[in-house]
Amino acid sequence: MISLYDLFDASSGQLYGAPVAQIFEDFCIDADKAAPNQMFVVTRTRRGDTHQYIRQAIRRGVTGVLCERPPDCETDGISVLMVQDCAAALMAWSHFVLGKYGVKVIGVAGSAGKSISATAIARVLQTRYPTHFNLRTGAGMLSVPLALTRLNASHRFVVLRLSTPQPGEMAAMIEAIQPEVGVLMNVGSHYTDWFDTSEQFAEEIGLLINYLSPSGLAVLNYDDDLVRAMSDKTRAEVKTFGMSSFGADMTALNVTVDPDGTRFDLRMGSERHVDQHIPLFGPYHLNSVMAALSIGLHYGIPIETGLSVLKQLRPLAGRMNLLAGKGGSSLVDDTYGANPQSTLAALDWLQAIKDRYRRVFFIFGDMQFLGPKSKIGHRHVGQHVAEVVDVLITRGTEAAITARAALDHGMDPSHVHVTYATQDTIAALVNGYDLTASDLVLLKGGPDSRMEQVTQALLHDPDDQNQLVRTHLVWDAITIDQPSRLSWVEIDTEALASNVRMLKSVVGDDVTLMAVVKSDAYGHGAAVAARTALLNGAGYLGVSSLQEALELRENGITAPILVMNYTPPYMARQAIQHNITLTLYDLAIARDYDRIGRERGAPIRVHVKLDTGMGRMGPLPEDTMELFRHLIGMQHIAIEGIFTHFAAADEDPNFTNEQLAVFRNVLHPIQATTGFKFKYIHAANSAATLAYPRSHFNMVRTGLAMYGLHPSEQVRLPDGFRPVMTWKTVIAQTKTLPAGHTVGYGRTYTTSDSERIAILPVGYADGFRRAPNNWGEVLVRGQRAPLIGRVSMEKSAIRIDHIPDASVGDEVVLLGTQGRETITAEEIAARLGTINYEIACTILPRVPR
Ligand SMILES: *Cc1c(COP(=O)(O)O)cnc(C)c1O
DSSP states (O other): EEHHHHHHHTTOEEEESOOOOOESSSSEOGGGGGGEEEEEOOOTTTESSGGHHHHHHHTTTEEEEEEESSSSSSOSSSEEEEOOOOOHHHHHHHHHHHHHOHHHHHHESSOOHHHHHHHHHHHHTTTTTTEOOOOOOOSSSGGHHHTTTTOTTOOOOEEEOOSSSSTTTTHHHHHHHHOSSEEEEOSOOOOOOOOOSHHHHHHHHHHHHHHHOSSSSSEEETTTTHHHGGGSSSSSSEEEEEOOOOOOSSEEEEEETTTEEEEEEEEEEEEEEEEEEESSTTTTTHHHHHHHHHHHHHOOOOOHHHHHHHHTTTTTTTEEEEBBBBGGGGGEEETTOOOHHHHHHHHHHHHHGGGSEEEEEEEOOOOOGGGGGHHHHHHHHHHHHHHHOEEEEEEEETTHHHHHHHHHOOOOGEEEEESSSSHHHHHHHHOHHHHHEEEEEEEEEEGGGOHHHHHHHHHHHHGGGGGSSSHHHHHHEEEEEEEESEEEEEEOHHHHHHHHHHHHHHHOOSSSSEOOOOOHHHOOOOHHHHHHHHHHTTTEEEEHHHHHHHHHHHHHSOOOOOOOOOGGGHHHHHHHHHHHHEEEOHHHHHHHHHHHHHHHOOOOEEEEEEOSSOOOOSHHHOOOOOOOHHHHTTTTTTEEEEOOSSSTTTTHHHHHHHHHHHHHHHHHHHHHHHHHOOOOOEEEOOOHHHHHHGGOOEEEEEEEETTOOOSSSSSOOOOOOOOOOOEEOOOEEEEOOTTEEEEEEGOOOSSSEEEEEESSSOOGGGOOOOOSSSOOOETTEEEEEEEEEESSSSSHHHHHHHHOOOOOEHHHEEEETTTTEOOHHHHHHHTTTTTTHHHHHSOOOOOOO
């Protein structure tokens, strides 16, 4: 329970209007999850604050609001408390209630294992003392007040999990909670987007034991070098625990893992407790056990008593939780979160247990919050994966780096599957492998990778899904902090997968789908698009240069690739080496290719391209026979296919049919007189694939439609195709300009009245076009807002008078959907006087995907 007056006293806030409700059941930070009898607390993030959500929280029934400015909505019947800084007010309230109830505080810090340690400590203390403990996960220090809302006068102890995503938070938490006991679990090789080195992180969490008074207790993990080194940083009594090193006060030895958990002997001075067992996976859990026993002992609870409750410790949802999988397999669901530290620990466990299984699978989604260290972290994990697992399936662009690293460290490529869409991750496992009782599957990833959805699909008993994280409302992680990017492109891989499947069903089983992924897949990311297309029915890839083909190979993609453009003969060697198909359309080049094929002792595989009316590459119909007469004699050229390209399949049926007729008329004599058997005959791009079934032959080349873009007004995508790309930015500033003020370079826009505008940190250097026309409109809070003045290199301005809630940090959609409004590539294309193809490609590579 939260009392308004406790909060008032603690925060020296100011009531706004007459208070109504005085008691609240809980704090609420996410307005989407607000419920009656709660108090909505405005939070500030790196991207702005949540004042604008007060209205929504009230609509959902909150009876109190803690904020920093007067709410800009009706607050009748609501108790509103205004403070200078909401986070500080909550910390002051935490301090106040802890003091009021006089409980002893135990703080647990470290880079991994905090939750299970806090659980273990609470279990042990509860054998003798009323102990409060609440495992609410949250954004940094706010998890402290959130964990205290049900504290009451009966409690003697409270155990708090101190998560420190940002420097500076530990000091604020300590000041608020004044712990008597500090537990440091580990530092390891901790790095995130906030801490550059392990040492910085060690310093931050070390503040916890620095603070303790001589009557307090510091409980330290002796196995962690940086934690051990901190033992002289405290005035409190120090107790250490460890598994690998002698010298700790409490030691776990003879540790073995079995399919039911972890077995160990415990030694503490001359005291020994042999053959103990906990039903938790991962020997590192013994650190939590020992921390809990050490604290219990300090408060007079015998080890024996502590062990008896810890024996029954159950894994937490999403943390090394054993579940029954399909085919009798064992699933270890570790999908709560992932950082390099916890992932390596999970892999170590896998290493220890793997001999008991025929195969061990590791299903891994992107780790988050690693900032610039993301690539290193993912690569580091890959190296260990190669040593431990039999089959690796990754999901996402960062996890793909892990797959790459695993391959580089010698993992069998046929056992490494890179996926980007969740359904593909699931399919890679379910369709690729028959799971049996002798298989073990470990699943792990950061929160955004939603790997619990993969676990869910693999469950033997669907009812077990209530043991997963993030699948029901109990999950209340507060993700108020977004990585700081000014502008970014989001790729909906699920939509891409679904579009490809729809195309495949349009052409049928007998026609090979070539996924055209040239120009970085029209700006969508070549590797992501290629992999996802291949997993959903594509059988060939099309690119526009050998360079692009080599990049796909470098990404570990082994599918056949056709370069649909000129490849100079001096580059042809590489094509042979990397098994890439080239386009052939000219006799002189054919002779060069033939020579190079002979020199290399391997033929060059080609598709011959004919010009049936496009007026670009290829021989004219009347010259085609002549070309083939020469090709017959070239033994080092392997002709796999023949194709042509339509000039107007999206708008001119007559001309397209004419081209089709010309193509057929050329094909017949070639096949008849030379006896060439073409494995692939193709002509159709997206428009023809959709509008001219007769043009399918046995291969189609689709780009646009895969990306959910309409070929033209006349040839539109059938229902069900979805756009794949969304381009976003954020509001950098809002302000009101007086009448007669100009905006931007050249002063092309003058306010006619007092006008509210917002500045966007995006400009033509991102591909957000300036001239002759600009984008026109963008979306803010689900409404259209017009661009005003000239677009600068990295900034632009919009009018937002009609969107009063718009504020700094708001997400702005430049392309895609927000709420009920959508800005399509087709719309922008019309405005800029071009086609949707160019819109997708116009967003420059510096904008992160
Ligand atoms: C780009 C390209 C395609 C794909 O065209 P879409 O209209 O995007 O489907 C097909 N064939 C060739 C030769 C291309 O260059």
